[in-house]
Amino acid sequence: MTNGSQPPGPVAHPQRDEAIAAAYAGGTSQAQLGRRYGITQQRVAQILKRHPEAKQARQALDDQRRREREAKVESQRQKRAVSRKHARRHGTDYRYQLGCGCLKCRAAHAKLWRDWDRRRQEL
Numbered sequence: 284m285t286n287g288s289q290p291p292g293p294v295a296h297p298q299r300d301e302a303i304a305a306a307y308a309g310g311t312s313q314a315q316l317g318r319r320y321g322i323t324q325q326r327v328a329q330i331l332k333r334h335p336e337a338k339q340a341r342q343a344l345d346d347q348r349r350r351e352r353e354a355k356v357e358s359q360r361q362k363r364a365v366s367r368k369h370a371r372r373h374g375t376d377y378r379y380q381l382g383c384g385c386l387k388c389r390a391a392h393a394k395l396w397r398d399w400d401r402r403r404q405e406l
């Protein structure tokens with residue numbers, strides 16, 4: 284790299300710095316990298332300044348992980364909404380597990396066990 288933002292002076296550990304940049308891009312924290320290589324977190328930050336591509340890649344990775352987390356939360360929220368709807372209906376094992384002892388729910392629960400037992404015997 285030969286751009287003007289690069290700090291002056293030769294790079295003392297080019298291979299180590301490349302490894303640090305790659306690990307950082309892959310999701311390792313600066314604190315972890317400092318411990319792994321026996322250098323301060325400040326030094327890690329300085330090294331990463333010479334590797335803007337690694338910082339960019341890391342940003343993209345963090346963004347992607349955040350989106351995945353948000354999608355997971357949303358899907359769980361939808362599942363819970365479905366469960367709540369389901370829980371209002373009688374004749375389900377779900378409702379039986381929630382403590383309903385009506386005939387329909389008891390029958391649903393018993394059927395589940397019968398089916399499970401039959402599957403087990405077929406194996």
Ligand SMILES: [Zn+2]
Pocket residue numbers: 372373374378379383384385386387388389
């Ligand atoms: Zn019931």
